[in-house]
Amino acid sequence: MIHTKTKALAVVFVMMLxxxxxxxxxxxxxxxxxxxxxxKDLMQxxxxxxxxxxxxxxxxxxxWMIKAPFEAKADQARVKALLxxxxxxxxxxxxxxxxxxxxxxxxxxxxxxxxxxxxxxxxIISFALGKDGTPGSSFVRLSNDDAVYRARIxxxxxxxxxxxxxxxxxxxxxxxxxxxxxxxxxxxxKYSLERQEGVWTMDPKPNWSWDVEQIQTVVTRLGRLRIGRxxxxxxxxxxxxxxxxxxxxxxxxxxxxxxxxxxxxxxxDRYQTAGMLFTALSKNPQLFRDYNVLSFNPxxxxxxxxxxxxxxxxxxxxxxxxxFWRVVQPAGVNLDLRPVFFMVNSLSETKALAxxxxxxxxxxxxxxxxRMLTGKQQMVEIxxxxxxxxxxQIDGVGCILDDKLVEKIQRAFGKGIPQ
Numbered sequence: 001m002i003h004t005k006t007k008a009l010a011v012v013f014v015m016m017l018x019x020x021x022x023x024x025x026x027x028x029x030x031x032x033x034x035x036x037x038x039x040k041d042l043m044q045x046x047x048x049x050x051x052x053x054x055x056x057x058x059x060x061x062x063x064w065m066i067k068a069p070f071e072a073k074a075d076q077a078r079v080k081a082l083l084x085x086x087x088x089x090x091x092x093x094x095x096x097x098x099x100x101x102x103x104x105x106x107x108x109x110x111x112x113x114x115x116x117x118x119x120x121x122x123x124i125i126s127f128a129l130g131k132d133g134t135p136g137s138s139f140v141r142l143s144n145d146d147a148v149y150r151a152r153i154x155x156x157x158x159x160x161x162x163x164x165x166x167x168x169x170x171x172x173x174x175x176x177x178x179x180x181x182x183x184x185x186x187x188x189x190k191y192s193l194e195r196q197e198g199v200w201t202m203d204p205k206p207n208w209s210w211d212v213e214q215i216q217t218v219v220t221r222l223g224r225l226r227i228g229r230x231x232x233x234x235x236x237x238x239x240x241x242x243x244x245x246x247x248x249x250x251x252x253x254x255x256x257x258x259x260x261x262x263x264x265x266x267x268x269d270r271y272q273t274a275g276m277l278f279t280a281l282s283k284n285p286q287l288f289r290d291y292n293v294l295s296f297n298p299x300x301x302x303x304x305x306x307x308x309x310x311x312x313x314x315x316x317x318x319x320x321x322x323x324f325w326r327v328v329q330p331a332g333v334n335l336d337l338r339p340v341f342f343m344v345n346s347l348s349e350t351k352a353l354a355x356x357x358x359x360x361x362x363x364x365x366x367x368x369x370x371r372m373l374t375g376k377q378q379m380v381e382i383x384x385x386x387x388x389x390x391x392x393q394i395d396g397v398g399c400i401l402d403d404k405l406v407e408k409i410q411r412a413f414g415k416g417i418p419q
Contacts, residue, residue, distance in 0.1 A: 105131030
């Protein structure tokens, strides 16, 4: 009898445990509400409110502007990262227990109210954002709904910035086409980049070719350089001075202190940011040198390749009807076509790692001659391997080539790479 009662009590205890576990788990529904998706082009205004402090954004001529509690250009990247979350509908994962607002960060002191408008006086998206839950999900409460939900909404970090950090975070904030002149001066050098009839040039003119695409890349990076943080102390020294002239605004005079990071001063404002770009600008205008040493279309321009090593010569020719390569000289030699294809495609856009004279005693071990269909020839001579790569000459110009590039030649012809 006692045994029977014990069994009955055990069953009741297990049932109560199961009921308690069930009640503490999220309440799942077959159909849960969702936040409707909206095209970024239809968004005209949004507001973020935390502890009664509201910041309002409005779109003006395609740009997001802060309109309250102050007026300023908004940081377009941060705004875009937030609004992109709503380009598609966002489904609620699960519905959780009511009455636990503080636990989920949805109480008045922690929640962020997010409202987005298109046309009209009522927001088309409205919800309160709480803490982040499981990876990728956050706790939310929809307007006119007391329930707490979990949803993938981009994470609280996309919404929770001090108001001043919603302001434009670009130091210079310009697009490459509007910059007309960039003058660079340090203790060791002075040069300028100038746009003439839409094309970048250098002054003074160097005795080497400059890479217009590299200039465009550096100018673009400068225009999009972001603030790391506001710097309040005066500069302890000036390592670099920049003068920028634009087609659409007043010129800028910039002072930079370069170290582990850079401190940029424009007028009375000072910003801490990454220093790599300023270090490169201050040391050597060869930052803009054109390092392209070979450039051809392997399918439509290249006719033969002649490879010479230790007195041996191998000549291969391309069949233009199918792009395959065959050995012309010596007779009876076969090559694996796959590494030949890799070699040709890689060498068709060859960049040197550096330029420099190797000295009078330098001698090549390998010679590779590319003959074009026009009859033009380009010669690559490869010497010893050093720490930086392989010493080489291309059409008589001394340079360093990447190890991997030279190894592709070895694999194509199967021999002759100096160690």
